[in-house]
Each structure stands twice: as structure tokens, then as C-alpha cells.
Amino acid sequence: MLSNLLRISFLFLLLAQLSWAAGPESADTSEYQLSNGLKLIVREDHRAPTVAHMVWYRAGSMDEVNGKTGVAHVLEHMMFKGTHKVKAGEFSRLVAAVGGRENAFTSRDYTAYFQQVEKSKLEDVIRLEADRMSNLNFDDAEFLKEIQVVMEERRLRTEDNPRSLLNESLMATAYMSSPYRHPIIGWMNDLQNMKASDARDWYRSWYAPNNATVVITGDVDAKKVLGLVEKYYGVASAHELPVRKPQIEPPQKGVKQVQVKAPADTAQLTMAWKVPRLEPGKLDDPEPYALELLTAVLDGYDNARLNRVLVKQEKVVNDVGVGYDMVSRGPELFLIGTTMAKGKTVTQAQASIRKALEELKKNGILESELKRIKVRILSDQIYKRDSIFGQAMEIGSTEMAGFSWKDIDYMLQKMQTITPEQVQAVAKKYLVDEGLTIAVLDPQARTSPAKELK
Amino acid sequence: MSTFFKTTFACLFSIGLFSNAYAILPIEQLDSYKGAKAYLVQTKALPMVDIEVSIDAGDRYDPVGKSGLADMTAGLMNYGVKGNKGPLTEAQIADEIADLGANISLSVGGERAILRIRSLSRQDLRDRAVQLAAAMLSAPTYYPKIVEREKQRTITSLLEAETKPEFVLERRFKKSVYGNYPLANSPTVKSVAAVNTGDLKQFHQQFYRGDRMIVSIVGDVNRAQANEIVQALLKQIPQSGQPIAKLPELVRSPIEPLAQREIQIPFDSQQAHIAMGMTAVARSNPDYFPLLVGNYVLGGGGFVSRLMSEVREKRGLAYSVSSYFIPGKENGIFQAGLQTKNDQASLALEVMSSTIAQFIADGPTPSELAAAKANLVNGYPLRIDNNRKLLDNISSIAWNDLPLDTMEVWTKQVEAVTLEQVKAAFQKYLAMDRMKIVVLGAKNQ
Numbered sequence: 075m076l077s078n079l080l081r082i083s084f085l086f087l088l089l090a091q092l093s094w095a096a097g098p099e100s101a102d103t104s105e106y107q108l109s110n111g112l113k114l115i116v117r118e119d120h121r122a123p124t125v126a127h128m129v130w131y132r133a134g135s136m137d138e139v140n141g142k143t144g145v146a147h148v149l150e151h152m153m154f155k156g157t158h159k160v161k162a163g164e165f166s167r168l169v170a171a172v173g174g175r176e177n178a179f180t181s182r183d184y185t186a187y188f189q190q191v192e193k194s195k196l197e198d199v200i201r202l203e204a205d206r207m208s209n210l211n212f213d214d215a216e217f218l219k220e221i222q223v224v225m226e227e228r229r230l231r232t233e234d235n236p237r238s239l240l241n242e243s244l245m246a247t248a249y250m251s252s253p254y255r256h257p258i259i260g261w262m263n264d265l266q267n268m269k270a271s272d273a274r275d276w277y278r279s280w281y282a283p284n285n286a287t288v289v290i291t292g293d294v295d296a297k298k299v300l301g302l303v304e305k306y307y308g309v310a311s312a313h314e315l316p317v318r319k320p321q322i323e324p325p326q327k328g329v330k331q332v333q334v335k336a337p338a339d340t341a342q343l344t345m346a347w348k349v350p351r352l353e354p355g356k357l358d359d360p361e362p363y364a365l366e367l368l369t370a371v372l373d374g375y376d377n378a379r380l381n382r383v384l385v386k387q388e389k390v391v392n393d394v395g396v397g398y399d400m401v402s403r404g405p406e407l408f409l410i411g412t413t414m415a416k417g418k419t420v421t422q423a424q425a426s427i428r429k430a431l432e433e434l435k436k437n438g439i440l441e442s443e444l445k446r447i448k449v450r451i452l453s454d455q456i457y458k459r460d461s462i463f464g465q466a467m468e469i470g471s472t473e474m475a476g477f478s479w480k481d482i483d484y485m486l487q488k489m490q491t492i493t494p495e496q497v498q499a500v501a502k503k504y505l506v507d508e509g510l511t512i513a514v515l516d517p518q519a520r521t522s523p524a525k526e527l528k
Numbered sequence: 529m530s531t532f533f534k535t536t537f538a539c540l541f542s543i544g545l546f547s548n549a550y551a552i553l554p555i556e557q558l559d560s561y562k563g564a565k566a567y568l569v570q571t572k573a574l575p576m577v578d579i580e581v582s583i584d585a586g587d588r589y590d591p592v593g594k595s596g597l598a599d600m601t602a603g604l605m606n607y608g609v610k611g612n613k614g615p616l617t618e619a620q621i622a623d624e625i626a627d628l629g630a631n632i633s634l635s636v637g638g639e640r641a642i643l644r645i646r647s648l649s650r651q652d653l654r655d656r657a658v659q660l661a662a663a664m665l666s667a668p669t670y671y672p673k674i675v676e677r678e679k680q681r682t683i684t685s686l687l688e689a690e691t692k693p694e695f696v697l698e699r700r701f702k703k704s705v706y707g708n709y710p711l712a713n714s715p716t717v718k719s720v721a722a723v724n725t726g727d728l729k730q731f732h733q734q735f736y737r738g739d740r741m742i743v744s745i746v747g748d749v750n751r752a753q754a755n756e757i758v759q760a761l762l763k764q765i766p767q768s769g770q771p772i773a774k775l776p777e778l779v780r781s782p783i784e785p786l787a788q789r790e791i792q793i794p795f796d797s798q799q800a801h802i803a804m805g806m807t808a809v810a811r812s813n814p815d816y817f818p819l820l821v822g823n824y825v826l827g828g829g830g831f832v833s834r835l836m837s838e839v840r841e842k843r844g845l846a847y848s849v850s851s852y853f854i855p856g857k858e859n860g861i862f863q864a865g866l867q868t869k870n871d872q873a874s875l876a877l878e879v880m881s882s883t884i885a886q887f888i889a890d891g892p893t894p895s896e897l898a899a900a901k902a903n904l905v906n907g908y909p910l911r912i913d914n915n916r917k918l919l920d921n922i923s924s925i926a927w928n929d930l931p932l933d934t935m936e937v938w939t940k941q942v943e944a945v946t947l948e949q950v951k952a953a954f955q956k957y958l959a960m961d962r963m964k965i966v967v968l969g970a971k972n973q
Contacts, residue, residue, distance in 0.1 A: 122909065171903065173906025218844075219842075234693060462913070
């Protein structure tokens with residue numbers, strides 16, 4: 075429908091102007107490096123009197139070694155268990171007293187800690203966070219309690235969650251040598267055998283200013299923030315980091331399959347292909363951008379291809395989701411995950427997915443489909459500014475993957491230049507069986523009696 | 529050893545509580561239209577606008593035997609409409625929303641259905657997004673084929689959910705705590721299967737009308753533009769309709785022997801899931817603030833609550849444990865919960881019960897009360913620091929009929945809470961011999 079394409083193109087131009095008129099982000103953002111190697115990035119956003127303060131350590135589960143999986147995340151828990159000056163549990167009490175919201179999270183690529191506060195309380199949380207960068211001091215008894223908490227977390231999020239179990243097996247099957255094959259939370263047996271000294275070794279190895287990036291967004295003055303950061307983080311001493319081995323995954327030579335039996339009603343199917351990620355220094359490589367756009371063409375809105383064909387027309391699956399993230403430290407997968415519709419089999423779903431992909435590989439995608447996705451990306455650039463925390467997250471995760479926050483705008487511009495042919499080309503090149511892993515959840519009835527006891 | 533802690537703590541308090549040093553954006557009341565009230569907060573920094581329509585058409589109005597009807601009535605509104613230029617299919621609607629760079633979402637809770645639009649504030653884009661939303665609200669088509677497909681999808685999801693401990697627990701807990709109130713009934717395979725196209729059309733006609741709607745707007749529009757948005761949204765909506773039968777009162781959870789209040793559901797998960805709670809208060813209840821401040825101490829304060837300290841920090845029994853009040857427009861409940869490996873279920877339940885019992889009996893200590901107020905008052909700016917959060921606030925104020933200066937006086941109301949008020953409020957509304965308990969899993973002993 076020509077008029078449709080014209081209309082989108084018109085909106086597209088408007089949006090491009092709007093997002094340009096909102097100004098380049100570099101104008102509000104400053105970057106500094108302390109003499110101890112700590113990097114500081116400040117984004118000023120004066121809409122409301124609040125601040126997000128985050129510290130990112132470039133040490134995630136991918137830096138762990140065999141037998142100690144989960145230690146990055148366990149250490150994240152132990153970071154709340156006291157320093158030489160602040161006793162166990164006091165960190166959270168002090169943040170709470172200034173009205174702060176806080177938490178921490180561990181990924182394959184990094185571990186990050188954050189507080190959100192009213193702006194006059196920024197110094198209080200910087201002081202606390204800087205203290206635990208160098209002075210963590212917990213006793214064995216605290217460790218023994220906390221490792222129980224982490225095992226409960228694993229039971230909650232993984233052992234009793236079939237989708238997590240399926241994903242865990244998928245990763246362990248897709249990768250032979252890359253540390254991405256291990257779950258972030260760690261294998262249960264490794265948690266059972268973890269010692270306080272393992273967590274302390276991890277801390278000593280990776281927690282150093284030269285392995286950290288502080289990101290502060292909100293109603294602040296960059297120069298004043300630099301003064302505070304120098305005062306508190308500046309005293310930390312740099313030290314040499316452990317050598318990171320590349321552990322490059324060898325090329326896959328054919329389809330891999332794995333089946334997981336777990337309590338569930340509906341079968342699930344995930345298909346995962348090995349695909350490239352964006353490499354630092356190679357920002358002009360079109361393939362990762364084309365893969366991001368392919369994700370959205372397949373699943374980016376309610377009438378995107380897979381939802382339309384598999385859920386609404388063929389009714390072969392109940393839900394479908396597509397995943398790919400071009401910005402990461404480790405190798406990337408292009409994932410299509412589904413749960414079956416009632417009465418449909420995994421074989422039927424797989425055939426439908428393959429058919430939809432073949433159609434795309436053969437006939438390409440419409441200009442209007444791609445424009446629609448690009449409009450979405452432009453409007454999201456404006457919406458994302460509504461959250462200062464979201465902006466800090468974007469800056470930090472990009473930096474951890476080896477890029478600069480300055481690359482974010484460039485990546486978004488680059489995304490706008492990708493053509494339908496380039497999207498078709500990556501589908502043809504990478505969504506092939508040589509690099510495919512298939513994971514199937516085989517649902518098992520629960521054995522518990524249905525009747526309740528009083 | 530603790531000098532750092534003591535001096536820091538003293539210092540924090542000497543700074544004093546956060547005082548309203550900056551202006552809180554005012555809520556403007558817009559012209560009422562078709563019997564619907566409408567409100568606006570203007571924020572100009574970003575070229576975007578968030579719009580919400582709340583409809584008094586939540587799950588509590590599901591007819592007996594048709595639980596899930598309210599959910600489906602709202603959830604299917606974007607799957608085909610009669611637009612002012614002819615019918616639009618689900619595909620056309622989805623494509624157009626995407627082309628506008630807008631988001632339109634639909635959700636249904638116990639009390640109300642909610643339609644939300646996020647759009648760029650540029651008039652042509654915003655107008656079209658509003659027109660699409662208006663068509664969804666006023667003229668959904670509920671094509672039988674699509675209704676059948678979505679019923680089947682809902683049933684498939686329900687069957688899956690019934691294998692999950694958290695879902696089974698929550699459904700059973702609601703049944704216990706809501707008693708004769710309609711929210712006791714959750715959707716089942718049978719009740720969803722019983723819904724037909726006629727039911728959807730009838731429910732829509734009955735409930736989707738101006739006198740059951742509230743519009744809230746936050747963003748880069750002025751008062752005149754906001755009034756236009758409200759009128760465009762509700763233009764095709766009838767102002768009122770036939771009277772709707774009054775819902776029964778939520779009866780207070782009665783005093784009962786433990787055996788009557790506690791339910792055990794055998795379940796072969798690794799963890800036992802436990803819920804405990806009873807009826808409590810509505811948002812407009814004058815005791816709302818003492819209960820909010822008190823619950824921060826008991827189980828609402830994240831890492832620093834008593835429940836977190838007793839269950840997780842001291843004993844390592846659970847990853848998450850919390851308590852909260854869920855205050856609605858006419859009534860509300862209190863709920864606490866945790867998950868722990870099966871052989872610790874009895875111990876964890878005992879620790880949770882005794883912690884709650886002791887808090888009801890004794891209330892917070894003076895330092896706990898001071899810490900709770902410090903957190904809530906100092907942290908208030910974080911509750912209103914972007915458009916999305918402002919919308920959540922206005923929406924709650926409008927829905928619960930709270931005064932329009934609620935955001936301005938919120939911190940003062942927290943500061944005014946006394947120890948005696950907290951203790952009295954907890955004793956007035958909560959009682960251990962009324963608490964419903966659901967334990968799912970293999971409880972030991």
C-alpha cells in the first residue's frame with residue numbers, strides 16, 4: 075500500500091527532526107578519569123531534584139572459573155555485609171535513612187550497585203559506596219547465612235521455574251567453551267561448596283577503581299560531582315587485575331538439541347542461532363544493526379511477523395518472543411522462544427517458525443516494515459529520557475561491553491541507515507542450521523495431590 | 529568500630545528531614561465531560577504526553593461463573609474496532625500505533641480497567657493516537673473468531689499458571705481473604721470457557737460509559753489541548769446507562785481457630801510458598817498514614833524491615849519476605865509472604881507470624897519510627913520525579929477521591945504520625961486470630 079509507506083515516511087521525517095531538536099546527549103554528559111583509573115560519567119538532567127548513582131564493576135559471571143560459578147553474584151550479596159567502618163546491614167539502613175532506594179545486580183558481563191536519592195543526599199551515598207569499594211569486611215558467619223539466602227534465590231528463580239531451567243540448559247548446550255555456558259546464579263553444587271574465602275578472593279581480584287565506572291545522572295552539576303567522587307573514590311588504590319583469557323567459542327558444526335523435563339502444562343521450544351555482536355572499534359559493521367532490526371521485524375510490535383503468523387493466523391503457538399542484544403562482552407545468540415498452543419506440537423511450531431524465516435529470507439522485508447521499526451527507535455529515544463535511572467543503565471551497560479557512552483547516538487544513527495536488503499542478508503547468513511541450538515521443555519504433570527488439607 | 533556509623537547517622541538526622549524546598553507540580557482539574565472527571569499535570573521538558581483512562585470495570589464486576597469477563601472486555605478492545613472511517617482490523621490498529629511511535633496498553637485489576645497512551649506531544653501524532661484509543665474504548669467489535677482465539681490462549685495460559693506455585697498460592701489466598709466479596713473468584717478454565725461474544729458486548733455496554741471513567745494526563749500539553757484530548761477520547765462514549773447492582777461489602781476477616789484459617793496445599797515444588805493476611809483499609813481511610821509508616825517498619829522497608837531482618841538477615845530462611853497493605857477505593861487487604869525450601873516451611877511461618885504478632889502488640893520503637901519517617905519523607909521526591917510516576921500519582925488521587933493537594937501534603941502527613949497512632953491503627957485493623965494463612969508445598973512436621 076503506497077499511501078501507507080508515504081505516510082510512514084512522513085512521520086519518520088518528523089520524528090527524526092523531533093529527536094534531533096531534543097539535542098545531542100553529549101551536551102549534557104561529561105566524562106572524567108581519576109588518577110587511580112576510575113572512570114566517571116555524569117549526565118545532567120534537571121527536570122526533578124533527584125539523582126541516580128551507580129557503580130559498575132567489569133566483573134560478571136563470565137569472569138568466573140570452574141567450580142566457583144555464582145561467586146560474582148554471591149559477592150554482590152556480601153557487599154551489604156559490612157566494611158571496616160560500617161557493620162553488617164548498616165549500609166542499607168544508612169541509605170534508607172536518607173530516603174534512598176538501592177539494590178544491586180549481577181550479569182554475565184558485570185556487577186552493578188545503585189542508589190537513587192534526593193539530590194542533597196548524593197554525598198552520603200557516594201561516601202558509602204566508595205567505602206565498600208576498598209574496605210569490605212564480612213565474617214564467616216555472615217557468609218554462611220547469606221549463601222543459604224542465595225540458594226533460596228536459586229530455588230525460587232530457577233529450580234521451580236521451568237523456563238529458567240530450559241534457558242539454563244540451552245546456554246550450557248549452545249556453548250562448549252565460552253563461560254557464557256554457566257548460569258549467572260551458579261550451579262547449585264558450586265553454591266553448596268562455596269567458601270567465604272572464594273567470595274573474598276573474588277573481591278580482592280576484581281573490585282578496584284581501575285575496573286570500575288561510576289555513572290551519575292540527574293539534577294547535579296558535573297564539576298561538583300567530580301569533586302565529591304575524587305574526595306571519596308579517589309583514595310582507593312588501583313591494582314593489577316587478573317588476566318582475562320579470551321575463551322573464544324569454537325565454531326559450531328551442526329544442530330544441537332537438548333530436552334528438559336519439568337513440571338509444566340505446555341511444551342516450550344526455543345531456537346537459538348549463533349550470531350555476531352557489535353565489536354568495539356567496528357561500529358560501522360552493518361550486521362549487528364541488521365540483526366537488531368530483524369528482531370523487531372519479527373517481534374517488535376503487536377502485528378510483527380511472528381506474532382501475526384504463528385499466534386494469530388496459524389494458532390500454532392500461544393506466545394512468541396525474539397531476543398538479541400548486539401551490545402555485550404560475550405558471544406551472542408539470536409533467540410526465538412515459544413510456548414505451544416493447545417493441541418499443537420513442538421514439531422509443528424518449529425515447522426512454522428522455519429517457514430516464516432524462509433519466507434523472509436526468500437522475499438525480504440517491506441520498506442514500510444523497516445520504517446515502522448525505525449520510527450519506534452526514534453520515539454523511544456525521546457521516551458527513554460523520562461527516566462534518569464534508565465539513562466544511567468544504558469550508559470553503564472554500554473561502557474561495560476567495551477564501548478563509550480558517546481557511541482550510543484552513533485549506533486542509533488547507524489541503525490537508521492540499514493536497508494531491507496541488509497536485514498534479509500543477515501537472516502540468510504546466520505539463521506541456518508550450522509549454528510542452531512534447539513531446546514525443548516517436555517512438560518511433566520505435578521505429582522502432588524490436587525486436594526487441599528485443612 | 530561503629531564510630532563511622534554513629535557519627536554518620538547523627539549527621540544525617542542533623543540535616544533534618546527533607547523539607548518541600550521545591551515546588552510540587554500542581555494538578556489541574558479539567559472540564560468534566562460526559563460525566564467523567566479529568567485531570568492534568570503539565571510538564572514541558574520532553575515533547576511527550578502520557579494519558580490514562582480509568583474505567584470502573586474491574587474484575588470485581590465479573591458475573592458469577594464468568595470470571596475473566598472484565599479482563600477480556602478490556603484486553604480485546606485493540607483487536608478490531610469500528611472507526612469513524614469504517615472498521616479497523618487488529619492488524620491495522622497495531623500497525624498504525626507502531627507507525628505513530630506511540631504505545632497504547634490495556635490492563636485490568638480488581639477495581640478498574642486502565643487504558644494508557646504514551647505519545648509524542650506533536651499534535652498530529654497525538655490526535656491520531658487519541659482517535660485510535662477512542663475507537664477502542666467506544667466501539668470494539670469483538671469478532672467471534674478473535675474472541676474464540678483469545679479465549680483459547682487465555683485458557684492455555686491458565687493451565688500453565690496452575691502448575692506454578694506462586695499462582696496457585698495467590699488464587700487460594702484471594703479466595704480466603706475476600707470471602708463473599710467478588711474478588712474471591714479468580715478466572716478458571718471453566719469460567720473463561722463460559723464467556724461468549726454476547727457477554728463481552730453486554731459488559732462493555734454496561735460499564736464503559738462516561739460516568740464510570742476518569743482521565744488523567746501528564747506531559748507537554750496545555751489546559752486547552754488537554755480538554756480537547758478528553759473530549760476526543762470520550763466523544764462516542766455514552767454518558768451513563770442502566771444502574772449497576774451494588775457490590776456486597778467486604779466483611780472483615782472473622783476470628784477463627786487456626787484450623788479454620790490455615791490452608792495447606794500439597795505441592796511438589798522445591799520451595800514452600802506462604803501467604804498470610806486479612807482484610808484491612810481503603811486508601812481514603814484516615815489511618816492510612818499510620819499504617820503506611822508502620823508497615824515500612826514491619827515489612828515494607830526493603831532490606832531494613834523487621835521481617836527481612838528476622839527471616840533473611842538473621843536466619844537465612846528466604847530470599848524475599850515482605851508485608852504490605854493493598855488499599856483500594858472501597859476496601860483493602862493486608863498481605864505478607866515468603867518462599868523457603870520445604871523443610872524450613874514451619875520454622876519460617878513461625879518466625880513470620882511471631883514477628884507480625886509482636887509488631888501488632890508493641891508497635892515500632894521510637895528509633896524505628898524515626899527511621900521510617902526519614903526514609904519516606906526524604907525519599908518522596910523519588911515517587912514523583914518523572915512523567916510516568918506523576919501519572920501513577922494523579923491516577924491514584926483521582927481514583928480514590930483524594931484531595932488534589934495530596935502530593936503537596938504527603939510528607940507532612942507522614943511526619944505527623946505518632947507511635948501511638950501506629951500501634952493503635954495496627955491493633956484496630958490487624959489481629960493474629962483473624963489472619964488467613966495459606967501454605968503451599970510440603971510443610972514439615
